[in-house]
Amino acid sequence: MFLNPYLSSSDLEFYENVKDFAKERVLPSVEERDETGTWGDSIWKEMGSMGLLGIPVPEEYGGQGGTCLQCCIAQEAFNAGSLDGGFGLSWGAHMIIGTLPILFQGTEAQKKKYLPKLASGEWIAGLGLTEPDSGSDAAAMGTFATKVDGGFILNGSKLYITNGPNGQVFIIMARTTKSRGPMGVSAFIVESNMKGFYVSKVLKKLGHNTSMTAELSFQDMFVPDENLLGPLNSGFVRIGKGTLEWERTVLVAAVPGGMEFGLELCLDYAWKRHQFGKPILSFFGVQEKLARNWVYLCASRRLIYFVANKKDTDPTASLPFESSALKVFVTETAEEISNDAVQIHGGMGYMRECHVSRQFRDVKLGTIGGGTSEIQRSIISSTYAGFDKFMNVLAQALPEDVRQKAESLLGDTPEGKVLAAAKELLRSAGENPERKKKQSSEFGFADLAVFIVAVQLGLWDAVQSNADYKSEDRIRDLRILTFYAGCKFFKSVHFLKELDEEKTKALLSRFSELPTVDKDVANCVEFLKNGILGAQVA
Structure with a gap:
């Protein structure tokens, strides 16, 4: 529960089962298969016998009748246990973009012919x-x-x-x-x-x-x-676009799994690796990398589970804005984290036998496959339907009483004020017809929207609590997330000065007033150290 505080008990049990399978049956051979480019046929057959290859396929066609969220959980857990992004990619491509078009658009004869053999893994x-x-x-x-x-x-x-x-x-x-x-x-x-x-x-x-x-x-x-x-x-409109939305949600779900694997590995290494007479985990340069990994991991999960739940609530809903915002945030922060993981391991991280070197190579595909980050930003800008609708959709992530409590408690904090200024700029820029005339404005607008989605969900979530992840920990992590996500996604916001100079300056001014987060970073690392390493540091 500690590493994934966002799942219900039944979903968490599924997550842990898939993660354990990946750790025991997939991880031991991944380095060799990666070096030789070998297909793991025995792994594929074992996953087929477990029912993992046909999760979203209805039971009448030999599948599990699972949800979009369950597909995401499985992909994430598999990578968290094995860091085998390649095999997970093949599985995701088979299950989502290869099988779902037949389920969604196929005739009854087509479904009966293909789905059972695809669900079992007999056909890829x-x-x-x-x-x-x-x-x-x-x-x-x-x-x-x-x-x-x-x-x-x-x-x-x-x-x-x-x-x-x-x-x-x-x-x-x-x-x-x-x-x-x-x-x-x-x-x-x-x-x-x-x-x-x-x-x-x-x-x-x-x-x-x-x-x-x-x-x-x-x-x-x-x-x-x-x-x-x-x-x-009608293939591209009915199948291509709809399939890519699923791809941007389910296949991207493997990425935070890799973040979790890397977090465990890096924390353990940083505790055991000593320099200048003490663990490198005691140095801020290492601590802030681990803290960013954690807050980006949490934010990524909130985004993925939010979009997946919307898909499950209304399977016919088109979610181009949400799935594109998800993909930009998750894949681009993962690139940053994979770079940090290699850096933490130093020379060892540069060796191919070190798992994080594989993570560094694999993660790059996320910003390319299924539509590049540049395409995603264009989609975010072009499918934005107005500020009120944007916020109404986002509000479906959490109950109204939770949102109201969060706004009351955190709305007047420095982080809440940055978020409010960001939303004011989004509203203003979104209504400006000049926004769509320049790609620089579109991209600045998209980055602003991505920041708002991630931080808004984090702010609303921060008043919730469970045994492993209390509200005070979530509020601390909100401060870290707001600072680092702002550093990352506000780089292009200055392009919005052409649309609304006053509100752009107001946002950047609010951001500059944020308190430093070094103490929060140190506190977060202690939290992670106790939760992940446990007895090792007692």
């Missing part, structure tokens, strides 16, 4: 969207499906396809009209044994080496009519 799935000349820009897609009697002839290629070399079923996006817009794209269920299907190149990557990735090509490949997924010309 993937999604083919990206091409050499197109990614988030659907208008640039070149793969084309020509209608013929009884089906379509597919020609083209797809790049960076997770599970490409070892998968059997792929959701392939292809243009079906000469229109260059997203409304001319259709989705097809393609099997690797179809004539004309080729794994044209197995790709070598910077990280995630336990996951297999390839370029796929299709040469005059016949795809029968019954393999058209969803209505013609």
Whole structure:
């Protein structure tokens, strides 16, 4: 419970079971598999027998009938136990972007044919969207499906396809009209044994080496009519965008799992490693890295669980703003934390046999895959629907009485005043039509929104309490989060001076008035040391 105070007892039990499995069955071989780029087939089969490969698939099709939140918990726990981001990526790609499109848009015949074997892991799935000349820009897609009697002839290629070399079923996006817009794209269920299907190149990557990735090509490949997924010309809108929202939530959930793994590892190392006659954990330069890891981990979980719960409450809801804000915050803070983890380990961290070196390489994909951070910022700006709606959606994260108590207790603190100034600027900039005319303004606006989401959830949460994470600890961590998240996301806020100079200066002035957090950092590390190391430091 100490490391994850945001889960109910039943969800926490599931989390611990998956984490223990990953630690016992996956972690021992991850270094070797990462070095050799070897696929863990025995691990895959064991996960299939445990029901982990078909969590969101209904029981009638051989799955577990689980929720979006449970998918997130599983991904997070797996990485927390093994730091095997590559295998977790293959699992997530199979379960979410390879399987869910069939569940959401497939005919009954398609569901009966594919879902049971995907849920069991007998077949491995993937999604083919990206091409050499197109990614988030659907208008640039070149793969084309020509209608013929009884089906379509597919020609083209797809790049960076997770599970490409070892998968059997792929959701392939292809243009079906000469229109260059997203409304001319259709989705097809393609099997690797179809004539004309080729794994044209197995790709070598910077990280995630336990996951297999390839370029796929299709040469005059016949795809029968019954393999058209969803209505013609609606693949990108109905399947692509909806699937990517799930990807930005569930697959990103593995990232805080890596933060948890790194936090445990770094804290233990910093306590045992002595320099100048004392543990390096006693130095502020190490302490502030660990404190940031913890507050970013907590903030990431609040964001992920919030979006996942919204998905479960209303499965048809479109959440582009929320899922993009989540992805920017979680993946970009994780990059910072992975860099810190290597730094804490010093020369050892630079060695490949040290787990944090793998974390450093793997985490970079988070700001690229599923839409780059730059694309996410554009989505945040373009899908912002006004300040009142923004706050009303955010308010669904916690009950009204909790929110009111938090605002009453913390609204007039330095952190509360920074948050209030940030919201005033967001309201003003959001109403300015000039915002969408310059990318610098859009990005500054997006970073401001990301900061507000993370800190607002933290402020509301700070008045809650349990045995492992009391309110006074949460308030301390709110102070740390506000300072470091402001340092990170306010770098681009100065671009908003062109939209509202007075409110931009007011925000930065409020931020400059925040008290120093060195004592809070030291207190946080003591809290972590007692909670994680326990008897070692008694």
